Amino acid sequence: MKKGRGKVGTVAVVAHRKKSLGGGLDELRRLVADQGVEDLLWYEVPKSKKAPKQVRKALKEGADLVLVWGGDGMVQRCVDVLAGSGTPVGIIPAGTANMFARNLGIPEDLPEAVRIAFHGEDRRLDLGRVNGEHFAVMAGIGFDAEMIKDADRGLKDRMGRAAYFWTGLRHVRGELVTTKIKVDGTPWFEGEASCVLFGNVGTITGGIEAFDDARPDDGWLEVGVTTASGPIQWARTLGRMSVSRSDSSPFVRMTRARKVTVKLGRPMSYELDGGAKGTVSKLTAEVVPGGLILRAPEPVASGREGEPAAEGETAANGRRAGDRSADGVPAGKNR
């Protein structure tokens, strides 16, 4: 899929009606029309929960490209259906956080996001899957999901993610629960934990770089467990994550896996890409290698701001490249 391809066949737009970017959906339609689309399928939904049905419709109609308009919740719902379909997806980051788009170098700029969706490069990316449902950015069980549930009660839109994340510290206890984690069939953690996280990309909720070495195309899922409890330990953990490597925190243990099983002493909330999903006491997380075809920005040789710094790298900020160990030692260290 190169620049200058001629007519584009069937393009489906799946849009969260309440999300906005640039001149809104009217401008999106004009920009898409400018691309010489033969058939335009246009689906608007009032909430991301309604998106999967429309994506299935789009695939049935033979869409050659699916454009998703919305934030991470919308992307998650859509990629869950698109996984393994072979149909490329273009992301128009119209949400509050847009962590997936940001990690992949898709800017919050409507004309540019549309340009990338039509003329970018098809990249095969991994997805994660928790209890059968795909995610693109991260999944979490415990503290992290409790806070998102809180935020879903309206805080998120008023305050933005970073703010609610920190505000959350004040009223979520980060309660410890007996947790058993197996990594690729081998017992890896057994003890009291407040949160288990799975990462497909490096930067997560609130702009916190949780998984320093995460790459969405290496066939591995990053796994982290935190034993932090209470506001002070959590503040220390998050503070550490925002200035240095996550695995330097005394309350965090991280590794990398293809398949992880988690058993909890009692049911806890979990979340996928920032959307609360319910309560479980058993959870299976696995990587789905190459599960998604993303229409991504063309790779650039030297990292310009907002563009991938190098092959497979994210460029959320300039710190990242320097943080990586030169020999590429994986994140999973025995601590």
Ligand SMILES: [Mg+2]
């Ligand atoms: Mg990976």
